[in-house]
Amino acid sequence: MKVLSFNPERCIGCGICEDVCSETWFKVTDREKSRIRISEGENGSFSALYCVQAGDCIDVCPVEALSRNKQGIVLVKNKVCVGCLSCVGFCPYGAMFYHPDQTQVFKCVACGKCADACPENALEIVEIDTPRAPGLQV
Amino acid sequence: MSDKTTTILAEFAYTPPAVERGYAGQTLYVDVSTPSIAAKPVTEEMKEKFIGGRGFDLWLLWHGVKDGTRWDSPENEVVISSGPCGGITQYPGSGKSIAAAISPLTDVMIDSNVGGHFGPYLKFAGWDAIEVQGKADQEVIVFIDAPGGKVTVEAAPADAPTDTHLLGHWLLEHYAPSADDYPQMSFVTAGTGSEHTRMGCLNFSLYDRKRQDLRYKQAGRGGIGTVLRDKKVKALVVRSFPISGDMNAPADLSKLQAAGASIHKEVATFDPVQNHMRTSGTTYLVQIMDDYDLLPVHNFKFGRHPDTPKIKREVWEELLTQGLPDGCWYGCTVACAHAVDGYEVKTGPYQGQTVIVDGPEYETVAGCGSNCGIFEPWAILEINFYCDTYGIDTISFGTGMAFAMECYEAGVLDAEKTGGLELTFGNAEAALEVLHQMGRGEGFGLIFGQGIRRMKAYFAEHFGADPQFVQDIGMENKGLEYSEYLTKESLAQQGGYGLTNKGPQHDEAWLIFMDMVNNELPTFEAKAEALHYFPMWRTWFGLCGFCKLPWNDVVDPKNKLSPEPQKIMHHVENYRQIFMGVTGREIDYDDIITQSERVYNLQRVLNIRLGKGLREHDAIPYRSAGPVTEEEYLSRQERYDTQLREWLGLNPDEMTLAEKMAAHREYRMDRYEKLTDAVYARRGWTADGVPTPEHLKKLGIDYPDVLAVVEKHL
Amino acid sequence: MTIADLLAQLRYSFPHIIVSINGEVITKDFATHPIPDGADVRVIHLIAGG
Numbered sequence: 001m002k003v004l005s006f007n008p009e010r011c012i013g014c015g016i017c018e019d020v021c022s023e024t025w026f027k028v029t030d031r032e033k034s035r036i037r038i039s040e041g042e043n044g045s046f047s048a049l050y051c052v053q054a055g056d057c058i059d060v061c062p063v064e065a066l067s068r069n070k071q072g073i074v075l076v077k078n079k080v081c082v083g084c085l086s087c088v089g090f091c092p093y094g095a096m097f098y099h100p101d102q103t104q105v106f107k108c109v110a111c112g113k114c115a116d117a118c119p120e121n122a123l124e125i126v127e128i129d130t131p132r133a134p135g136l137q138v
Numbered sequence: 139m140s141d142k143t144t145t146i147l148a149e150f151a152y153t154p155p156a157v158e159r160g161y162a163g164q165t166l167y168v169d170v171s172t173p174s175i176a177a178k179p180v181t182e183e184m185k186e187k188f189i190g191g192r193g194f195d196l197w198l199l200w201h202g203v204k205d206g207t208r209w210d211s212p213e214n215e216v217v218i219s220s221g222p223c224g225g226i227t228q229y230p231g232s233g234k235s236i237a238a239a240i241s242p243l244t245d246v247m248i249d250s251n252v253g254g255h256f257g258p259y260l261k262f263a264g265w266d267a268i269e270v271q272g273k274a275d276q277e278v279i280v281f282i283d284a285p286g287g288k289v290t291v292e293a294a295p296a297d298a299p300t301d302t303h304l305l306g307h308w309l310l311e312h313y314a315p316s317a318d319d320y321p322q323m324s325f326v327t328a329g330t331g332s333e334h335t336r337m338g339c340l341n342f343s344l345y346d347r348k349r350q351d352l353r354y355k356q357a358g359r360g361g362i363g364t365v366l367r368d369k370k371v372k373a374l375v376v377r378s379f380p381i382s383g384d385m386n387a388p389a390d391l392s393k394l395q396a397a398g399a400s401i402h403k404e405v406a407t408f409d410p411v412q413n414h415m416r417t418s419g420t421t422y423l424v425q426i427m428d429d430y431d432l433l434p435v436h437n438f439k440f441g442r443h444p445d446t447p448k449i450k451r452e453v454w455e456e457l458l459t460q461g462l463p464d465g466c467w468y469g470c471t472v473a474c475a476h477a478v479d480g481y482e483v484k485t486g487p488y489q490g491q492t493v494i495v496d497g498p499e500y501e502t503v504a505g506c507g508s509n510c511g512i513f514e515p516w517a518i519l520e521i522n523f524y525c526d527t528y529g530i531d532t533i534s535f536g537t538g539m540a541f542a543m544e545c546y547e548a549g550v551l552d553a554e555k556t557g558g559l560e561l562t563f564g565n566a567e568a569a570l571e572v573l574h575q576m577g578r579g580e581g582f583g584l585i586f587g588q589g590i591r592r593m594k595a596y597f598a599e600h601f602g603a604d605p606q607f608v609q610d611i612g613m614e615n616k617g618l619e620y621s622e623y624l625t626k627e628s629l630a631q632q633g634g635y636g637l638t639n640k641g642p643q644h645d646e647a648w649l650i651f652m653d654m655v656n657n658e659l660p661t662f663e664a665k666a667e668a669l670h671y672f673p674m675w676r677t678w679f680g681l682c683g684f685c686k687l688p689w690n691d692v693v694d695p696k697n698k699l700s701p702e703p704q705k706i707m708h709h710v711e712n713y714r715q716i717f718m719g720v721t722g723r724e725i726d727y728d729d730i731i732t733q734s735e736r737v738y739n740l741q742r743v744l745n746i747r748l749g750k751g752l753r754e755h756d757a758i759p760y761r762s763a764g765p766v767t768e769e770e771y772l773s774r775q776e777r778y779d780t781q782l783r784e785w786l787g788l789n790p791d792e793m794t795l796a797e798k799m800a801a802h803r804e805y806r807m808d809r810y811e812k813l814t815d816a817v818y819a820r821r822g823w824t825a826d827g828v829p830t831p832e833h834l835k836k837l838g839i840d841y842p843d844v845l846a847v848v849e850k851h852l
Numbered sequence: 853m854t855i856a857d858l859l860a861q862l863r864y865s866f867p868h869i870i871v872s873i874n875g876e877v878i879t880k881d882f883a884t885h886p887i888p889d890g891a892d893v894r895v896i897h898l899i900a901g902g
Binding site: 059060061062063064081082083084085086088089090098100103104 | 347398462470
Binding site: 411429649651652655658690693697698699704706 | 865866868870877896897899
């Protein structure tokens with residue numbers, strides 16, 4: 001399946017990926033609406049939160065708003081989602097997001113826009129069989 | 139598919155209002171006698187003082203009934219309301235309905251907190267509460283059709299079944315326009331057992347999208363199902379709109395989201411190592427209660443049994459279907475509402491049918507299991523299924539059956555008096571036959587179905603029973619059967635059961651560990667403080683539309699280091715945030731308690747108005763306070779003898795067994811009276827249990843008609 | 853003796869338990885945490901139930 005891969009050694013924390021993501025999906029520049037979240041650790045290195053398409057959320061959803069498509073990407077059906085945030089609490093990676101401007105949750109669908117825009121090539125879309133925690137996938 | 143053949147007897151057209159900040163702004167009044175239908179406004183005063191849910195139920199009942207109203211009076215009402223936070227999806231356990239009526243068992247108001255979709259759907263259909271009054275002269279169905287813009291009272295055709303598992307499917311077929319509407323439908327039903335007993339329950343349906351079938355949660359306590367059937371109401375049906383995450387139009391969604399995301403994470407992290415609610419519901423308590431000598435065994439005689447492992451959590455985890463999101467409302471990750479799928483019914487009229495059995499919960503396992511000496515999971519499932527579909531409360535059935543079985547073993551009953559049933563402890567087949575008799579309305583089932591209080595009187599009058607003995611062992615208070623915890627060694631919990639508005643149901647307070655195990659409540663005053671705070675806090679769940687379980691059945695271990703860990707203040711804070719986020723009303727922790735106190739005290743006054751609600755009605759059977767029989771005393775002789783030395787300065791070696799038992803009885807009943815004094819004083823009541831005018835004034839509920847009730851008792 | 857040994861001996865199977873040893877609150881590793889001889893051990897059960 002296609003997933004986003006993040007190389008912490010290359011990331012400089014510029015936040016362009018977050019801006020591009022929120023602009024792509026919400027038409028605004030707002031980190032709180034990004035589907036990838038970069039944070040700085042104590043030692044100056046950066047880490048990323050984003051969906052690795054593990055799918056642990058799918059069975060937690062009470063209304064079957066989460067499903068995996070043929071490409072292996074876990075998708076949220078906005079018309080079905082009741083905004084209960086069960087998936088937010090049960091995602092082992094903290095990669096399901098929410099914002100008070102809407103009830104529905106949102107997540108990375110590996111569209112690759114952030115990878116295209118990353119000036120340091122810290123992000124790329126890769127093809128893998130089994131996802132790991134957010135980070136390098138190969 | 140829709141196949142309506144019913145006759146419309148009354149119709150009321152309306153445009154469903156938009157819900158704002160948790161309120162639809164009106165309540166639905168249905169008189170099934172006339173029949174007639176009306177809308178009543180929800181006033182700012184109602185919202186300010188009574189919040190919703192049980193508070194609205196109480197307010198409507200207070201104005202709907204008369205001083206002499208009894209359960210079967212036409213003016214008695216079945217009232218259902220969820221509350222302003224009911225129907226939010228972000229926080230577990232936020233879809234509760236609170237059903238209320240004047241109870242056939244207690245003659246005072248009963249309130250029962252129940253899951254399922256009805257209460258929230260009712261609100262989203264435009265009604266903060268429904269009030270059903272009167273008695274129909276034929277079988278009727280009340281249909282609230284929000285998309286259709288009307289409420290109707292319809293004659294139920296003769297082919298409409300009564301037992302819930304059949305009626306639910308019939309209602310889906312007849313009232314949902316298409317299968318797409320199934321998730322938007324919810325029903326309140328009872329059953330044939332409700333018709334023939336005083337312990338009828340209400341079933342609240344939810345459409346389970348994964349199973350593509352109906353499930354039910356029960357408003358079990360106090361016989362509200364009996365009241366519904368007495369009115370000849372077969373079902374309340376609501377058809378609402380497709381659900382979304384902002385149906386309540388909250389003032390500040392972000393507060394709900396923050397609280398929700400945090401609690402779901404706690405559930406995901408800690409439930410698998412704490413109570414395992416997500417795999418086995420509340421059954422985790424069975425073995426724990428046995429470990430602490432608190433599991434009711436053989437009509438509350440004992441607190442543990444060697445066969446308890448046969449009905450412990452792990453057994454149910456095997457039987458319950460796993461891996462489904464089993465919340466009784468959207469977003470409940472605590473998900474205690476499990477079910478056994480594909481259960482083949484073994485006895486009675488539905489023998490051979492394959493059904494879904496909802497539950498069982500701890501109360502059912504303990505009440506219909508260990509308390510009756512029944513340790514066979516199949517029998518508990520079978521009883522659970524039939525109680526639900528007949529519309530019978532499993533707690534009243536279990537505790538009542540335990541009483542009947544002890545009466546049988548003590549010779550009060552025999553096979554002749556029971557019509558051939560050998561009601562010995564452990565005889566599951568006989569217990570099931572009594573249940574089927576309750577469904578059919580015949581035999582010993584009719585006597586049994588009147589509940590323990592009336593069985594006591596009947597056994598004394600007709601079977602020559604010693605009135606004192608049956609009073610001592612019959613575990614009821616106010617006429618309601620006890621729920622399933624042993625209280626002999628916890629004075630505070632004896633008060634938690636007895637010093638109540640509706641009777642011995644543990645939803646007011648559960649203080650056994652604080653009191654008995656931790657010894658954190660060493661004085662009467664400390665116990666009284668706990669019997670003020672916890673009942674008020676727990677009342678609040680029912681005002682808002684919440685479930686109690688996510689408060690304290692899963693807890694971040696960091697709570698252990700907080701100043702008052704028993705209160706779990708980080709969860710209380712979640713609830714405060716949600717209330718503010720939905721209603722836009724700023725509140726602090728004291729406001730929460732005051733909101734509950736208003737409802738609690740007015741409910742007390744309603745009980746007084748109905749001729750009860752005084753100190754004498756808070757008395758408890760001695761079985762809940764100490765050992766009634768020699769067998770009980772001897773089973774814990776070392777403990778009781780030590781207590782005689784330490785508490786009373788007596789030397790048990792120089793006393794006969796009868797003297798020792800009498801000394802215990804005098805001491806234990808006396809300290810219950812002392813506790814009663816302390817609790818009443820803390821609650822702002824007189825020594826007779828009457829709220830004082832000053833206290834009512836302080837709470838802002840010193841209405842003239844309220845004061846007129848209490849002034850007669852000062 | 854460890855905390856877990858003590859709890860098992862008392863049949864204290866409830867999951868929400870606080871243990872303090874000589875006034876110090878212990879929140880984890882009950883299975884390996886030793887109880888010194890003569891220590892003041894307090895076990896507090898948090899409510900649940902119902």
